Every structure is written in structure tokens, then in C-alpha cells.
Amino acid sequence: MVEPSQANTDAHWRATTRLMFIHLGVWFFFGYVIHMFVIPLNKIVIPVLGFPLGFYMAAQGSLIVFVVMLFMFAKQQDRIDREFGMAEDD
Amino acid sequence: MATQTTTSADAFYKQLGRMYGTYTGGFLAFIVLLALLEQVGVPNKILGYLFVGFTIVVYAVIGVMTRTAQVSEYYVAGRRVPAFYNGMATGADWMSAASFVGMAGTLFLLGYDGIAWVLGWTGGFVLVSILIGPYLRKFGAYTVPDFLAFRFGGNVARFLGVIVLVCCSFTYVTAQVYGTGLIASRFLGMSFEIAVFAGLAGILLCSMLGGMRAVTWTQIAQYIVLIVAYLTPIIILSTMKYGIPIPELTYGAAIQEITAREGQMLKDNLAVLCTVESCPAGSLKPHIEPFINYSPLNFFGIIFCMMVGTASLPHILMRYFTTPSVREARQSVAWSLFFIFLLYFSAPAYAAFSKLEVYTNIIGRDVTAIRPWLFTWGELGLIQICGKNAASLDAAIAACKAIAGHPGVVRLQDFVINTDVIVLSTPEIAGLPYVISGLVAAGGLAAALSTADGLLLAIANALSHDIYYKMLDPKAPTIRRLTVARVLLFLVAVIAAYLASTKPADILAMVGWAFSLAMAGNFPALVMGVWWKRATTTGAIAGIIAGFGLCLFYLVVSRYFPGFGVKYAGMTSLLNPVTGKPVIADLAAAMAAPNAMESWPTLAHPLANKVGWFNLNNINCGLLGMPLGFLVIYVVSLMTKEPSKEMQAFIDEIRKPRGRTVLEEKV
Numbered sequence: 001m002v003e004p005s006q007a008n009t010d011a012h013w014r015a016t017t018r019l020m021f022i023h024l025g026v027w028f029f030f031g032y033v034i035h036m037f038v039i040p041l042n043k044i045v046i047p048v049l050g051f052p053l054g055f056y057m058a059a060q061g062s063l064i065v066f067v068v069m070l071f072m073f074a075k076q077q078d079r080i081d082r083e084f085g086m087a088e089d090d
Numbered sequence: 091m092a093t094q095t096t097t098s099a100d101a102f103y104k105q106l107g108r109m110y111g112t113y114t115g116g117f118l119a120f121i122v123l124l125a126l127l128e129q130v131g132v133p134n135k136i137l138g139y140l141f142v143g144f145t146i147v148v149y150a151v152i153g154v155m156t157r158t159a160q161v162s163e164y165y166v167a168g169r170r171v172p173a174f175y176n177g178m179a180t181g182a183d184w185m186s187a188a189s190f191v192g193m194a195g196t197l198f199l200l201g202y203d204g205i206a207w208v209l210g211w212t213g214g215f216v217l218v219s220i221l222i223g224p225y226l227r228k229f230g231a232y233t234v235p236d237f238l239a240f241r242f243g244g245n246v247a248r249f250l251g252v253i254v255l256v257c258c259s260f261t262y263v264t265a266q267v268y269g270t271g272l273i274a275s276r277f278l279g280m281s282f283e284i285a286v287f288a289g290l291a292g293i294l295l296c297s298m299l300g301g302m303r304a305v306t307w308t309q310i311a312q313y314i315v316l317i318v319a320y321l322t323p324i325i326i327l328s329t330m331k332y333g334i335p336i337p338e339l340t341y342g343a344a345i346q347e348i349t350a351r352e353g354q355m356l357k358d359n360l361a362v363l364c365t366v367e368s369c370p371a372g373s374l375k376p377h378i379e380p381f382i383n384y385s386p387l388n389f390f391g392i393i394f395c396m397m398v399g400t401a402s403l404p405h406i407l408m409r410y411f412t413t414p415s416v417r418e419a420r421q422s423v424a425w426s427l428f429f430i431f432l433l434y435f436s437a438p439a440y441a442a443f444s445k446l447e448v449y450t451n452i453i454g455r456d457v458t459a460i461r462p463w464l465f466t467w468g469e470l471g472l473i474q475i476c477g478k479n480a481a482s483l484d485a486a487i488a489a490c491k492a493i494a495g496h497p498g499v500v501r502l503q504d505f506v507i508n509t510d511v512i513v514l515s516t517p518e519i520a521g522l523p524y525v526i527s528g529l530v531a532a533g534g535l536a537a538a539l540s541t542a543d544g545l546l547l548a549i550a551n552a553l554s555h556d557i558y559y560k561m562l563d564p565k566a567p568t569i570r571r572l573t574v575a576r577v578l579l580f581l582v583a584v585i586a587a588y589l590a591s592t593k594p595a596d597i598l599a600m601v602g603w604a605f606s607l608a609m610a611g612n613f614p615a616l617v618m619g620v621w622w623k624r625a626t627t628t629g630a631i632a633g634i635i636a637g638f639g640l641c642l643f644y645l646v647v648s649r650y651f652p653g654f655g656v657k658y659a660g661m662t663s664l665l666n667p668v669t670g671k672p673v674i675a676d677l678a679a680a681m682a683a684p685n686a687m688e689s690w691p692t693l694a695h696p697l698a699n700k701v702g703w704f705n706l707n708n709i710n711c712g713l714l715g716m717p718l719g720f721l722v723i724y725v726v727s728l729m730t731k732e733p734s735k736e737m738q739a740f741i742d743e744i745r746k747p748r749g750r751t752v753l754e755e756k757v
Binding site for chain 1 (some may be wrong): 165202203208209212215216217219220221224304339342343345346378380386393394397415416417420421422424428429431434435438621648733742745746747
């Protein structure tokens, strides 16, 4: 258990902000950047399934990334909260 | 509040899994029972009524059983809804009639470009979890304007928050009531107006007595119905076609077949390709080719506006006020997206299977050999062949004969389908028994009802809690507060139903507008309120007015006062995404037409929705409003005095999950 102090509060917020930017970066990449390359990506066809890759990323790939990323974010933020003694009691 | 938790309530929460497990089993057994009834010859119409009637009765029973007389139960379900179940409830809250019925049709029509909606309506939950939701939960608000009022110095910010909330939620709820009317009238043969008011009764029974608490437990039940209904037909279809019951994997093969068939159709002169030189209505737009329905700016604009709009819509944010902890609020956003994902990643499969059916079994066939499933929808005016409603085989043959030089086989340009038909007709295309069609109708109704419940509650709560209790009568006793809340809920619902029964032309577009309006009005103030201590009251108020005002101006002018926009606001014609030519070929001539300066023109007006700035569709007006909102908050905040030490300490407090909620309501 860490004592609450302004320094501790600030450190907790710095870690939280850092995590926020990392996740926003991933969100931006899979929400936008990758779809800007849809035309070259569509030249690649996923073997067996038959999807053009650019189409697949928009219709499924990015969605899967978003879901997985939200579960990871919940875990990572909770770890930060615990580290700085800011987490709620279980 | 939570201190009043009794042992029986604890037992209730422990039994949730068993209760909803039994409910799901019961629902599946009910489907089997109806399938048996169909086999012994019970007519379709009765099956449809049984399906819809039974599910609505179940929702109503849950709504009545979970009635409450406690304020915190009414507004935030006592903050005791576990993350997993709140995720399901949010899924139902989120997925509207448009998602259930319309999305697959949009993907059918627009191909790759339609996926902008799928991406936009999922990725926003990332922003909810990272930037806003958990912090509002820690704050302990009952409504979104509650937070704005506390953080930005009182009732001006609260009132602005209510205006934004009502503007974006009211049109949205009207669209849901409209959706219930549409589904009920198509499947049960009721008249549209009666169906609207029948739907209204269903909505009120779920929400009026129990507020958030009742809406939560019915939404979970509605989610189960809607997801079973959405996935069942497409899983059966995938198994029939490819032998694998996972349509999300098998539709890759369907897409390859579509692309091959598109080439064949062009070779056989059955379709005209949409090219840079000319792209007439009805021409072929290849399914996987990007940026032929939306320009790249509008494609990414839709994704961005829908995502940021998701994170700003009050009826979504308030669902995360109901979890027991900040930690569970975050987990709950993840579960929400998971449950939403199950539907959204299946929608493109519907589109692909339907398109393949149309391209192989309708286009290129002799008009006399059209498959009969189509005529049910033709009668309703939802499918046209050769420019006439395909009500029967004779009607279709006659219509095509009337076209000079028609080859006698159906060409792509001869075939027009309403997007709503794609999901609703899939069971018939696959030749499945009627019971599956009834299931789909029940699912569509569940989607519309659950979203309407959430939206109505958001509006009524803002009016009763923010306007009545916080601004008009802060000393009102609990009983009166809850009575006012219920009366307002009833009134808003009746007005929405009345409006829906008049079938307003813009109703479906308005759902899209709601996202941009919420984004421009709420997002900058909410994000800066949590993430920037220096944001001041004056800054936030100026930012909300500027951002929301600009977005509203752009929408209203380009839709309702386009002549004014061209003449005084420097608007020009939007461009065709394929040819790059202006949509209005001769703007000067259109402006010279006698009705160009007329206000409130109909959708068919040559200028309506077709003018704007920077070739930006008006649905993306948030793209203008939100950056302006951020800029104004930033600049004005720096010009005004820094927020007080107490306010800064308060912001520190909402950033820490540990500890009591900042705002403590008296019970």
C-alpha cells in the first residue's frame, strides 16, 4: 500500500496518460492507417478463406483488434492502479 | 443505496447466470415448439403473432418485476450491475433497428465502402473506455449533464448538456419507434400507425416502472433474442452452402464468387461498369473496390464521426454509471464491444450471401424464371424489376416488355432492392421454414425496443433530474422526483411515437446526424474536463456553443436552406466520388430555378443535401464542429482564470478509482 501524496498522484496519472497514448496509437493505426492501404492490401488474398486482405482487415481484422485491446486495456490500467495504491478493494 | 443491500438481493445477483441461462434455454425451446406447430399446419400469421407477442410479454414481465421506488435504482440500477451483464445490456442498448435490419443492406449496396459504418460503430468503444466512461463512473453522476454541471460551474453548462442530449437522442428514439412500426407492419400485417403505438406500449412497460434497473434486465433479455435471431439464419445458410457453420469464415469464398460473377456479367452485357468517365445509377460497382461510393475523405470521416460520436452519446455513457466499480466499468466496455462485435462481424456475411444469390439467381435469368421469394417483397414495394414493383411474375414480365429493346433477361440496372430486405429475406432465400422468419422479426423488434428504452430513459432522466430536480425544484421529495420522471418518460415516448407515425422523410439520416451532433457538442468538453485541469467554465461553455453550433449550422443549412448556403455561406456542389464531377451539374441553373431559395425543401429538391464545404457530406459535420470545440475550449480557458484549487483536487479525485464517488446523492 503506497501512501497517498501529490507525487504519487502525479506519477499514477503519468503512467495512465502513457497507457492512454499507446492505446490511442493502436486504435488510430487499426481504425484508419491500415485502411489507407486497402488497394495494395487487396492484392494479397488470405489462403484457404479467400478474403482479399484489405477487405478482411476492415470487415473483421480491426474489429478483433479493438475487442482484444479493450480487455488488455482493462487489465493494464488495473495493474497501474494497483501499483500506485489507487485500485478499489476487490 | 448500496448499504441497503439485503441478503435476498445478494442471492439475486448470484443467481443471474442461472436465471438468464434458463431464459435462453426457454427461448430456444419456444422456437422448437413453434417449429413443431408450423409442421402441424398452424398458419404463418399466427406463428408471427405468437413470436412477437410472447417475447414482448416476457420483456414486460421483467419490466414490471423489477419496478422500484428508490432514486438510485431508478437512475443507475443501484450501481450493482456486473460487468458481463452490463456489457450485454449495452449491446442491446447500442444495436438499433438500423444495425439489425439496415447494416447488412448497406453493405450489400455499398460493398467495401459500407464497412465505414461497421468500423465506426465498433471502434468508438475504445475511446469510451480510455478517455471518458470510467471517469464519469468514478464521478458518480446520474446523467452526463450532471458531470458537465459539476466540472464547469453550474447550470449554464448543465443546460447546454441537456440541449445537446435532447437534440441527438430525440431524433434517434423517433427512428427506433419508426423501426418497430416497420417490422411489426411487415411481419404481422398490422397497419403502420397501429404498429407504432403497439411498439410504444412495449417500450413503456419495460421502462416506466423500473427506470434504469428495469431497462437493464430487459435489455439483457432482448440481447439474447436479437443475437440468436441474427445468427441463426446465416449459420444455417453457411452450413447449407459450404458445410461449415461459421459464416464469418465462409463468406470469403462467396466474395471470390461475387468478383468472378461481376466479370462474367460485364462480359455478357448484363451490367454497365461504373467508371471515371461515366457512372450512371444502377451501374456495377465491384463489391470489394474501395472509395467508389464515398470519397476517401467522407469514408474516413464517417469512421471518425461514428467512433467519436459513440463516445459522446449520453445513452451509451450512462450505461457505465451502473457498474459496481470503476474497474468493472472498464471490463464492461470490453464485454459490450465483444457482444456488439458478434453481430457486426456477421453483417458482411449476410451482404455477401445475398449478393451472390441476386447475381447468380436473378441477374442473367430469364424474366419468366424469377424466383418466387422475391414477390412477397415486391408487393410491399421493396423490390423493383424494370422500374416497377415486382408484385408478381406477370407484373415483372409486363414491366420489362414495356422497355424498348429489353433482352428478356434481368440485367443489373433492371433490379432495385430496398436495403431493409437483405436481412429479412435471407430465411426465404435459403428456403428455411417460416419459423425462422418469425425469429428474425422478433430479433429486429428486440433491437429497436431495447435502443428506444435506453434513449427514452436518457432524455427523460435529463429532463427530470437535470431540469426539474437540479434547476427548478432542488427540494423535491423522492416520490415527486420519481413521479415527474415517469410522467416525462411517458410524454416523450408519446411525442416520439406521434412523430414516427407521420413517417418523416429524414428519419433515417437523422440517426447519423445524432452522432455528429453528440460528437461536436459533448466530446471536447468531456475529454478536456477529465484530461486537462486548466479547462475553465467559460472555456467549456464557449466550446460547446461553438462546436455544436457549427455542426448544427452545417447540417441545417445544407439540408434545409441549401440556396442560402450557396448564396451566403460559400457552399458548393458535392462531388461524385468516382468521376470527381459535381453532383449538381449546373449550380447556377439550379440556383436560378424558382424554388432554389425556398426553405425546408423536400429530400427530392435538386440542392438538398447536395451542397457543402470541402466536399464534406453533412453527416460528417462533427468533423468541423469537434476541432472547433477543442480549439475554443483551449484558447478561452487560457484567457480566463485557472480553476480553483478545490476543482483541481476534485479532478485528481475522479482520476483515482479508489475512494468514494465525488458526487454523493441524497437518497
